[in-house]
Amino acid sequence: MTNPLLSIQNLTIDYVGETADFRAVDDVSFDVAQGEIFGLAGESGCGKSTIAFAISRLHKPPALIRSGRILLEGRDVLDLDQAALRSFRWREVAMVFQSAMNSLNPVLRVEAQFHDVLRTHLGLTRTQARERTAEMLRLVDIPPDRMRDYPHQFSGGMRQRIVIAICLALNPKIVVMDEPTTALDVVVQREILQRINELRRTFGFSVLFITHDLGLMVQFCDRIGIMLAGKLVEQNSAGNIYAQPQHDYTRKLWASFPSLHSADLMKVAAS
Amino acid sequence: MTRSHKAILALDRVTKTFGRPPFLVKAAQSVSFELHAGQTLALVGESGSGKTTCARLVMQEYTPSEGQLLFKGKPVGPDDAKALAAYRRSVQMIFQDPFASLNPAHTIAYHLRRPLQLHRRELKGRQIDEAVDELLRRVRLDPEIVASRHPHELSGGQRQRVNIARTLAVGAEIIVADEPTSMLDVSVRLGILNLLNEMKRDMKLALLYITHDIATARYVAENIIVMYAGQIVEWGNVNKVIDNPQHPYTRLLLSAVPDPEVRFDDPRAHLKAADVEEVRRLSAIPQDRVVAIEPDHFVRQIAA
Numbered sequence: 223m224t225n226p227l228l229s230i231q232n233l234t235i236d237y238v239g240e241t242a243d244f245r246a247v248d249d250v251s252f253d254v255a256q257g258e259i260f261g262l263a264g265e266s267g268c269g270k271s272t273i274a275f276a277i278s279r280l281h282k283p284p285a286l287i288r289s290g291r292i293l294l295e296g297r298d299v300l301d302l303d304q305a306a307l308r309s310f311r312w313r314e315v316a317m318v319f320q321s322a323m324n325s326l327n328p329v330l331r332v333e334a335q336f337h338d339v340l341r342t343h344l345g346l347t348r349t350q351a352r353e354r355t356a357e358m359l360r361l362v363d364i365p366p367d368r369m370r371d372y373p374h375q376f377s378g379g380m381r382q383r384i385v386i387a388i389c390l391a392l393n394p395k396i397v398v399m400d401e402p403t404t405a406l407d408v409v410v411q412r413e414i415l416q417r418i419n420e421l422r423r424t425f426g427f428s429v430l431f432i433t434h435d436l437g438l439m440v441q442f443c444d445r446i447g448i449m450l451a452g453k454l455v456e457q458n459s460a461g462n463i464y465a466q467p468q469h470d471y472t473r474k475l476w477a478s479f480p481s482l483h484s485a486d487l488m489k490v491a492a493s
Numbered sequence: 494m495t496r497s498h499k500a501i502l503a504l505d506r507v508t509k510t511f512g513r514p515p516f517l518v519k520a521a522q523s524v525s526f527e528l529h530a531g532q533t534l535a536l537v538g539e540s541g542s543g544k545t546t547c548a549r550l551v552m553q554e555y556t557p558s559e560g561q562l563l564f565k566g567k568p569v570g571p572d573d574a575k576a577l578a579a580y581r582r583s584v585q586m587i588f589q590d591p592f593a594s595l596n597p598a599h600t601i602a603y604h605l606r607r608p609l610q611l612h613r614r615e616l617k618g619r620q621i622d623e624a625v626d627e628l629l630r631r632v633r634l635d636p637e638i639v640a641s642r643h644p645h646e647l648s649g650g651q652r653q654r655v656n657i658a659r660t661l662a663v664g665a666e667i668i669v670a671d672e673p674t675s676m677l678d679v680s681v682r683l684g685i686l687n688l689l690n691e692m693k694r695d696m697k698l699a700l701l702y703i704t705h706d707i708a709t710a711r712y713v714a715e716n717i718i719v720m721y722a723g724q725i726v727e728w729g730n731v732n733k734v735i736d737n738p739q740h741p742y743t744r745l746l747l748s749a750v751p752d753p754e755v756r757f758d759d760p761r762a763h764l765k766a767a768d769v770e771e772v773r774r775l776s777a778i779p780q781d782r783v784v785a786i787e788p789d790h791f792v793r794q795i796a797a
Contacts, residue, residue, distance in 0.1 A: 265678045265679065265680055266678050363766055378540065406540075407539035407540050407705045408539075408705060408706075408707075408746065408749040408750055408751070409539060409745060409746065409749040409764070409769065410539070411749070412749040412762075412764055413764060413766065413769065415757065416757055416762075416763065416764060419757045419758070434678065434679050435679075435751060436679075436753070437751035437752060437753045438751035440751075440753035440756075441751055441752065441753060441755065441756050441757050441762065442756075442757055460756070464753045474680065475679060475680070478679045478680050478682060478683045479679065479708070480683070480686070480708045480709050480711065480712035481708060482707060482708040482711065482735065482747070482750050482752070
């Protein structure tokens with residue numbers, strides 16, 4: 223990789239405590255290339271979400287970035303001032319949260335929520351925003367005439383797709399997805415991720431994908447990093463993470479998934 | 494679903510509807526299944542398919558609109574208070590969210606002492622404490638450490654173990670587990686599933702395991718029911734159903750399970766939205782005809 227889009231270098235993040243600090247992210251470095259889907263896997267509390275928030279500087283105290291750099295196209299995100307940060311968020315890095323389907327405003331029509339984003343960042347008028355909204359909704363397989371509806375009139379999967387459409391409306395360079403489909407059932411999950419996979423082929427954005435479901439991650443990602451207690455213990459292509467896990471912890475993670483095709487656990491467990 | 498001789502609990506063509514026409518919702522349509530001692534029945538389906546409605550029917554939280562529940566061969570109704578109390582003692586539930594199902598203001602010992610005091614009146618004084626310790630040991634928690642703790646001091650997996658201990662405290666014969674591991678970390682998930690398996694084997698419990706994760710269903714269950722739109726579309730032995738799925742909805746569900754062997758760019762992995770819609774539409778049409786594919790494996794016919 224000669225020119226990574228996103229480069230995390232020696233990132234260390236502490237949660238500052240009264241007596242002792244808790245090191246949530248410990249000297250983590252990885253790169254995400256243009257158009258690549260990079261996965262971060264690990265258990266809860268391993269620091270993967272902390273990294274996700276830090277990338278768009280959405281981490282809140284007591285989280286504190288002790289050291290390291292977050293470079294997006296060579297620019298250090300940690301040096302941005304408030305004004306620069308405003309245009310940087312959403313325009314360059316968009317984020318889909320775990321319960322994203324609940325992050326829509328229940329009292330605003332979908333159209334109005336698109337308009338909010340498009341007006342703030344691009345200064346579009348209502349008519350222009352409506353056109354863009356229709357275009358984005360079509361991309362995620364939602365009939366554009368439903369933009370006049372309220373969030374509660376959509377199913378969970380549709381709401382999730384609307385959030386993804388809002389994220390993509392500004393053509394971000396990278397989309398950070400923190401467990402975007404854990405609240406959804408498998409069929410809807412597959413439909414959504416398949417669509418994201420197609421869209422990134424068309425538009426060329428990168429994805430940082432966070433989940434604890436290794437099987438899903440291997441299907442969806444190009445490369446995967448495995449995190450354990452704040453450290454990145456293994457980083458490899460998706461195929462190798464599945465076929466030849468190097469670190470003990472990766473093998474243990476695989477061993478904790480029952481396999482669909484036999485009553486035994488995943489075969490990697492045995493090796 | 495024909496061997497009715499030793500079923501602990503049987504649902505006999507139970508229908509549950511909400512609202513009235515034209516806004517009638519059929520959450521469960523003529524659902525029949527049986528729970529046997531020492532066996533697990535997995536109930537799988539997507540959200541809105543009627544899984545939780547079935548759980549609530551079993552818990553007697555809903556009364557059936559049609560059909561009946563047979564507990565040890567006898568129908569259970571709301572009019573016999575004594576029978577109902579016995580039923581409630583025998584049928585216990587483990588909830589999805591281990592963080593919301595314990596009282597944050599009380600210790601773990603309190604959570605287990607209460608059901609013992611209520612349902613096992615013969616225990617007095619020290620005996621109750623001993624019973625609490627024994628319950629905790631049974632779910633692999635150290636009573637010395639855990640008994641005096643409050644729920645917030647335990648991890649999700651430990652709390653779920655406390656919930657399991659609580660169902661055992663009252664001497665449950667049937668446990669309804671509604672997505673018991675979906676909120677737990679992957680590394681502790683297996684421990685809970687193994688514990689449930691062990692309980693089922695050693696204590697001859699009947700387990701109704703509700704999930705949308707079909708892979709874990711295979712891991713814990715002997716029999717499986719696939720539900721869609723309130724109907725059971727396919728059921729039978731778990732290996733037979735998963736290895737030889739007949740109903741288009743079961744196939745759809747299985748094809749969407751994450752499989753590390755097949756990447757998304759692979760055309761085999763591609764689900765076409767139109768096909769998915771078609772399968773859903775066809776599967777939702779009520780149908781009475783059922784075909785036996787092989788012994789212990791049945792499928793509901795779909796409209797041609």
